[in-house]
Amino acid sequence: MTQGTGIMMQQRAGRRTTWLLLLPVLVFLAVFFLVPLGQVLYFSVMDPTFTLHHYLAFFTDDFYWRVLFGTFRTTAIVTAFSLLLSYPLSYAIVRLGGGFATAMLLIVAMSFWTSFLVRTFAWMVILGNNGPLRAILATMGWTPPPELLFTRFSSTLAMVHLLVPFMVLALYSVMKKIDYTLVRAAISLGATPFEAFRRVFLPLSAPGIVNGCTLVFIMCLGFYVTPVLLGSPREQMIAGLIGTQIEEFLEFGEASATAVILLCVTMTVFAIYNRFVGLDKLWG
Amino acid sequence: MNAFAGRMEGRQGVTGSYLEIRDLVKSYDGYQQAVRGISLAIAKGEFVSFLGPSGSGKTTTLMMVAGFEQPTAGRIVLGGREIAPVPPHKRNIGMVFQNYALFPHMTAAENVGFPLRMRKRPAAEITRRSREALAMVGLADFAGRQPRELSGGQQQRVALARALVFEPDVLLLDEPLGALDKNLREHMQVEIKRIHRELGITTIYVTHDQTEAMTMSDRIAVFSQGVVEQFAAPLDVYLRPATRFVGGFVGDSNFFEASGRTGMLEVAGLGTLSLPQAPVSASGRYDVLVRPEAIGLWRGSGDRAGHCVVPFTVTALVNYGDSVLLIGSSGDLSLRARIPFMLATDIREGTALSLSWRHADMHCIPA
Structure with a gap:
């Protein structure tokens, strides 16, 4: 045997090992992700024979359009507020460093590790009819205090709270790599501190903004628990709508079609991101 | 000389102290001082190096001149104006940073145009002056490149053009050549000197490289532990160091303990010894410095007028190619002598020989 074929055999063996190591996760994904997904696709077009009327129903009904539009609007608002809150926080973490940064990152990570459900229930208590927030508003002279729970306000607030950690980490991972000497250089060249921030730091942190917004936008689009538990029943988001279609109307076909539409919308956002940024950069 | 250099030239001419640092102190914790009372007077158009090991306060002093650090005490006067209270963006001081600090999201031309844009110059003027400044550093054809598409030396040139394009009153360079390899570094040294000559701009150059400071500067300020040990012309610093630290830091050295x-x-x-340069009223302790390259082989016998002659045993040789450093001892004295390679071909470890040097090459430093 020549040396060349020996190396080729080795490479082939190495590749085989790689595939063997990948096998469990591939099987897992196939059984628990691809198969159910295929089923959803199947249900959305078979009733009991091939038909597109679930999709037609969705696109011809004003109600569905309103839900889709509402979902986008809520998602956009949540993303915008997450960014507005997270940017100064991430900036402060990167700039101040030390104990402050450690404390803030720990808080962010802890809320990261606490279940969405737990935090959603916490908001139910805080915003509830007999909750502390209404009591505080009442003592400040707002009588009777406004209904907070089961409104668009409550679900938006809670979703911002749930998604801020994702935004902070996305921003932080980009910001901490920005060489602050660049800002100093800008100032030495005559830029006011604000101009230096606007012309140098902000553009260099743009990848973090894009990443964070994409992440939050996609997560928010498919949010189920929080809008269902905290939001107004009259202003459902699309994931909640799917739940209702199944639980209350047993409309598996329509629910499946809605799910496929949601998936397509999400994939479109991903595709736009991939086109301009690259998917491999999403997690920093 | 290009148009840019021509415009800058009209700005020089005033002599006397232009940038004056007086009793400057910087303390970060209110207890230890990074800079402990530095005073320097720099003339207009002068090229001054701040030379010293890391942690000696040279960069801190530079940052106070630039405005990125606030002095704890003391004054910085530029062209008759106290600048310590002036924020850095209003000081009109050009600065080249250690790692170039080019804006990665802008082209070379946009980087160079940045200070002009901040000064709200008309677009046509920005384009023209950026082009002139890039031409001055030999990068006229690289205007459209991103910094990452440029080599280290080219990035350095862009940084230099950017720090000069707005015609600053002072140019500060913070170890600008540290990241470049040796050949490129020497090339850039020549380049920086040429630009300094053409523009006549008052320049402070921070470095820990004594060769760089020696070859480039009009004067060198040698920093150690937050104070300036000596502020003098390169040859003075080399031949007549004011302190033992300076003698040891700049160049290679032999020290002898002496009392006067x-x-x-x-x-x-x-x-x-009766030395002509020994302090007349000398009664105290001294360090006597002899540079290794002032020491030569002595093949004669007996004494030599006006010279010290000592027996010497070689314990190690370091061959630099053009010269050989002999390390060894003469009785209790450790000695280092640097002699031309051609004279050292027969010398091995263990060789016994005689060394001599002129009394005039012995420099006395009060201990």
């Missing part, structure tokens, strides 16, 4: 009597020096291991 009127007009005479009692030098350990060498006996009593």
